[in-house]
Amino acid sequence: MADSKTSSSDAGRAEAVARPDRYDPQSIEQKWTERWAQNPALYCAEPSTSARKKYYVLEMLPYPSGALHMGHVRNYAIGDALARYMWMQGYNVLHPMGWDSFGLPAENAAIANQTPPREWTLGNIEKMKRQMNRMGFSYDWSKEVTTCLPEYYRWNQWFFLKFYERGLAYRKKSKVNWCPKCATVLANEQVLSSGCCWRHEDTVVEQRELEQWFLRITDYADELLRDLDNLPDWPDKVKTMQRNWIGRSEGALVDFNLDGLAGPGGDKITVFTTRIDTIYGATSLQLAPEHPLVTDLIANDPGLLAKVEDLMQEQVRAKEAGDVGGIEKHGVDTGHFAINPFNGERVPIWVANYVLLDYGTGAIMSVPAHDERDYEFAKKFDLDIRVVIYPRREGDAPGGEPNEPLLPFVETNSLLINSGQWSGMPSGDAIEKMSQHAEEHGFGKATVTYRLKDWGISRQRYWGTPIPMIYCAGCGIVPVPEKDLPVLLPENVEITLAGGSPLGKVPEFANVSCPQCGGAARRETDTMDTFVDSSWYFYRYTDPTLSDKPLDSDIVGYWFPIDQYIGGVEHAILHLIYSRFWTKVMRDMGLVRNAEPVERLFTQGMVIKGGAKMSKSLGNVVSPDEMVARYGADATRMYTLFAAPPDRDLDWQDAGVEGVSRFVSRVYRFVARNAKPDHPGWNASHDGEMSPAARRMQRAVHQTIKHITEDFGGRWHFNTSVSFLMSLVNELYAYEESVQGDKNHPSKQGVSGAPAGSDGAPAPLALMAEVQRKLVLMLAPFAPYLAHELWEMLGETSDLLRAPWPQYDPELAKEEEVEYAIQVNGKIRSRIVVAADATEDQVRERALADEKVKAAIAGKEMVKVMVVKGRLVNIVVK
């Protein structure tokens, strides 16, 4: 190969670009981008009749904001490495990409730039698709899905009608979360724990009364919870978050009749409790300030009304201040009483700010002795504290007086006292028996409540899927007939953030005739939450061209469940719980056979810089475009894999990309010189024995294959995969030097054969060719452009994407020698190197012959212990 020295000076400068030893990512990547573009079928999944086993790898689809950010690049680099690896493992790989393209930013852009949302969105998609192709991601674009196009969203509408038929979509007036900045309603899942909007973290969500469409996700609460146990390959963190979100809680409802006058709003208060066994200790009832009965009870007392109003205001203020957890408890005595159905006792009715309206019934029985919050409240307002579960700690003898310092006693491992006929019963049994008792006597029953609420999907926005419903004065709510789908989103609509749904101001859209009676009717003008779009898009990928149905059950049956889903942990609740819900409904509709959409989930860490999330305001944004222009796509992608394990946050360091770029270029130069090595050293005769350097390199190759193969199958620590590749290349350089001398040392040039000390048998050319071949194969998932270029350089004509992944030979990967540390009385005194297959006796002999060991044991009585790699040899010397 051309020696860099001969062409390096003035003459070489002009031809620098053409020199094969100079890595130029731009020209290489451009060349392959063009070639791949000419072969659109390259990355296409084979049909479900393929003889290959299927593998569905999916990355979360992006919102087309207009530019990829590093988080995208990282996400897709992981998915692409996996997709390429699985192709090389012989699988039929489905690796699609699409656009979650409805949503508010398009409307904001429309307002800011006077650009129609559709135009803005489709333009962004074009830009981002170009960026993705520039990165070399192996997407099957024949499966592309764009959620804002009628070909897709008509099926949202179709699903909505099916949900409606099944009673899973319903309309109700309710208090809803309203973000003043979004000018629309938010689902519970879209309200942060701070009480602010998920898109506007500084804007407190307001409560408004609106008529909204809801999806009955709570019907599936139990199954959504239970089936988490069938997802062993989901991160525990995500499963825990979902469990908490669903918040299943077993308990009982108990009715307390109002004492004396029946209230105008009813004559009883129903409370929810998980501890019905403590009901004899209930010394008050507590209502949430917003509880509808509250105003009835104190309607004629303006002073009390004002105090309750204060309680509510205080909560709002606390939320605004970000004080979520530790709001101080306050309450108001209504002066009314209710009757405990178990013992007939009158208990005062209070209003308390620590009772939540939307959990349980919005009313509780307060048992200060056995609930921490009730205890705190009772202490503060001097309410009775009555012990009804004998408080004992582990080891306490039974009997004796209840111990005030042990209160509140919240354990269920003790016996009831002061509880009438129930006294003496273990707490756990009492919960069951007392619920039964309540049910038999008609004042209560066992029940299960959930934190999870039904999913409100109505949005008062333009850029979303129109909800296919019509309101007729005569017929009421009338679904749009299936044959009339899609309900097309009108264009040229004036978009503002004020005055309700923009579609409401488009008469030709809103005014329709009733499908049932033909009379004048009004169309629903709200659109769907965009999380509807992303709840089932991955099914559509299997055949996005179908025009008569959303999916083909057989094709879906072939591809599903998704083998590997990759995305950010920020979707642990919203997207991933909605998707699971949607799949279960689809299964009940007979559309799909799988109960869960995703077999394995991987949540990658964020890309940060300087310890903070990248953001324009911090000015620490790294643009993928700039990185690609500077270092090429291969180096950029590879850096995102190398800089940190994929599940951890990646702290971006510009110098780090430089390092990976150097590595990539080092690989290029090596193969450029050695694809057809012409140094005489390679042609030296050999007698079949390999030189130690050759053996070393061969071992490195097989160890690298082993490591990377295992990493793909398990831990996914691609940072170490890349580092193994780097080490391997370092070995190749060392080997090259051993064969032909240091190219940069003229004194050594032309040295033929193996260096002194070897057995004089340089490895054959074939070994060099084989090693390079394997190196390129292993590079393919991480740096596809470079790998393809080198593949060609090696004279390979087969398609690298489908070339078989290299196998490793465990024998060749094994170390030939093992180092032992030798301890003398607990301290390491020496190290010896012994053949890997040496017997214990041989090791012992060698150890005792070691000079340092001899010195250490001279004149002593002792025990020696030698250790390494799990082998332990004890030698006792007297």
Added chain:
RNA sequence: GCGAAAGUGGCGGAAUUGGCAGACGCACCAGACUUAGGAUCUGGCGGGUAAAACCGUGGGGGUUCGAGUCCCCCCUUUCGCACCA
């Protein structure tokens, strides 16, 4: 407050089961090749010492021949949940 994860050189990070702590890379230092070097190649690089010894994985105990790894207590950071009755 509750729950989970993490804490290793100047930095990003290695070290599947307890077995040479710091792989690989960055930064830095030295050398080579150079008209030049922000290119390339070679070597060095936890502290400490002339060299050893010795000390080193947030802190303190413990188990073990041997602990970054296992056990107990504490500290810090990040994330999730935060009155869920």
